[in-house]
Amino acid sequence: xxxxxxxxxxxxxxxxxxxxxxxxxxxxxxxxxxxxxxxxxxxxxxxxxxxxxxxxxxxxxxxxxxxxxxxxxxxxxxxxxxxxxxxxxxxxxxxxxxxxxxxxxxxxxxxxxxxxxxxxxxxxxxxxxxxxxxxxxxxxxxxxxxxxxxxxxxxxxxxx
Numbered sequence: 001x002x003x004x005x006x007x008x009x010x011x012x013x014x015x016x017x018x019x020x021x022x023x024x025x026x027x028x029x030x031x032x033x034x035x036x037x038x039x040x041x042x043x044x045x046x047x048x049x050x051x052x053x054x055x056x057x058x059x060x061x062x063x064x065x066x067x068x069x070x071x072x073x074x075x076x077x078x079x080x081x082x083x084x085x086x087x088x089x090x091x092x093x094x095x096x097x098x099x100x101x102x103x104x105x106x107x108x109x110x111x112x113x114x115x116x117x118x119x120x121x122x123x124x125x126x127x128x129x130x131x132x133x134x135x136x137x138x139x140x141x142x143x144x145x146x147x148x149x150x151x152x153x154x155x156x157x158x159x160x
Contacts, residue, residue, distance in 0.1 A: 021079070024089055053123050060119040071136065072139075077144075086151070103133070
């Protein structure tokens, strides 16, 4: 698939998730964890197919993933959780967007540092970074949701 097309599709998906969560939506475990898992899989696949990836690249990618996951978890801590119709709901707040902005700045700084320290630009798949960040957020929301005792929303449709 064309790199620009894939990027546009991922960007559209991320924007759709943000809009849904800004309005508020029921927390469904599948919808919380599957999108980050798909993005991470695409990022890892892209990285595995990339020629010329060095140990330095892998080290910086791993450190970036850990930082991105931690910043995603921090963002997840700012998401408002509530109960509606007997199930858990989530909604992004102003603090969520502030943390997201600060996270973007931190990751940009990390990327510049990594590049100055020898990491190749082609060894930083955007899908992996976005996926790890959303996974950190999902883990924080999931943990807080379980601790609340409010059940997650049921599946909207059958998978099979």
